Amino acid sequence: MLVSVYSIVLTLGFDPWFCIINLIPSSILTFPSIMAPTSSNQNAPYGRRLMPVVLDDVAANDPTRVFAAIPKSANISDGFRDVSYSEVANSTNKMARWFRETFGTTSEREFETLTYIGVSDLRYSIAQYAAIKSGYKLLFPSPRNPVATILSLIDQTQSSNLLYCQELAPLIHDIIQRRPDIRATAVESQETLLAAPHDPFPYTKSFREALDDPIVILHSSGSTGMPKPVVMTNGTFAVHDNDRNFPHVEWRTNYDLTIWDFHGEIQRTYSPFPLFHLGGFLYQIMLPIYTNSIPVYGPPLAPPTAALIAEILERQDIHVSCIAIFYVLIMRKLHCYGLKNICTDPFVFVRVP
Numbered sequence: 001m002l003v004s005v006y007s008i009v010l011t012l013g014f015d016p017w018f019c020i021i022n023l024i025p026s027s028i029l030t031f032p033s034i035m036a037p038t039s040s041n042q043n044a045p046y047g048r049r050l051m052p053v054v055l056d057d058v059a060a061n062d063p064t065r066v067f068a069a070i071p072k073s074a075n076i077s078d079g080f081r082d083v084s085y086s087e088v089a090n091s092t093n094k095m096a097r098w099f100r101e102t103f104g105t106t107s108e109r110e111f112e113t114l115t116y117i118g119v120s121d122l123r124y125s126i127a128q129y130a131a132i133k134s135g136y137k138l139l140f141p142s143p144r145n146p147v148a149t150i151l152s153l154i155d156q157t158q159s160s161n162l163l164y165c166q167e168l169a170p171l172i173h174d175i176i177q178r179r180p181d182i183r184a185t186a187v188e189s190q191e192t193l194l195a196a197p198h199d200p201f202p203y204t205k206s207f208r209e210a211l212d213d214p215i216v217i218l219h220s221s222g223s224t225g226m227p228k229p230v231v232m233t234n235g236t237f238a239v240h241d242n243d244r245n246f247p248h249v250e251w252r253t254n255y256d257l258t259i260w261d262f263h264g265e266i267q268r269t270y271s272p273f274p275l276f277h278l279g280g281f282l283y284q285i286m287l288p289i290y291t292n293s294i295p296v297y298g299p300p301l302a303p304p305t306a307a308l309i310a311e312i313l314e315r316q317d318i319h320v321s322c323i324a325i326f327y328v329l330i331m332r333k334l335h336c337y338g339l340k341n342i343c344t345d346p347f348v349f350v351r352v353p
Contacts, residue, residue: 093200
């Protein structure tokens with residue numbers, strides 16, 4: 001896809017080594033940016049919406065709406081397949097029921113921490129929504145960390161149950177060798193989870209009841225010692241949805257959640273952030289719920305490279321990509337995806353010949 005305008009914007013409020021690339025032609029830029037609501041969320045109380053409720057609502061009222069695009073194989077030249085909201089909602093119901101059946105429902109275990117170690121695919125999102133529905137919170141340790149670091153986080157959060165993707169079985173083996181008291185359980189493959197419909201698993205809590213429920217534990221980088229767990233609640237993410245209640249000045253763009261509402265046919269985003277990172281959580285788990293952006297996933301086991309990123313941008317109609325600046329510099333040097341004249345100064349628009 002040849003584009004006429006790129007904007008490179010340093011991510012406000014985040015790591016200055018990352019940037020957002022706007023990859024759409026200037027002819028289809030539209031202002032103001034307001035989410036095109038579905039029939040069911042037109043009068044939604046923004047800032048008071050719970051992620052599993054929105055997921056079920058869209059799945060019921062617009063079941064074929066695209067939630068994400070995933071590669072068909074490890075070789076992205078084989079193409080991508082679109083995954084619908086109904087598929088993700090069904091998979092979430094299946095996993096939520098499995099959580100309850102496997103780990104119990106007693107009140108003493110409410111918001112128990114389940115450790116999840118996976119590859120970068122849709123199972124992170126499915127597990128997160130399922131945990132909220134079933135009353136658990138998830139710990140997302142980085143599988144790139146040493147076993148001792150992962151065990152430190154498990155101990156700090158008092159987690160005794162570990163969920164993992166089969167692709168990471170060697171790492172899990174090392175963890176269990178060190179700590180045989182930890183119960184490790186493999187989750188189903190992404191394909192199996194998405195394969196068939198499942199009975200509904202209702203989530204009946206009101207926003208007021210669920211506001212302060214802990215739902216996920218991410219962690220600090222560990223630059224000053226062992227990583228520290230950071231507990232986040234439903235309210236942590238609903239506050240982003242509340243951005244829609246801010247006043248809007250005509251012909252100006254609010255730099256908040258609403259910049260991720262895309263008009264027209266190009267609504268896809270790509271980011272190589274891992275899903276155990278806050279950036280990955282926001283882009284892959286939160287944004288497709290609270291906006292109409294569609295995350296595009298890369299091959300789960302392939303580390304991001306400038307060449308891989310460029311190929312994904314070429315094969316999918318990507319509206320925005322949030323990537324590390326050093327990837328942009330490499331892509332520019334390699335003349336990838338027409339980036340040879342790109343500029344990395346904040347708020348600069350560059351015309352690509």
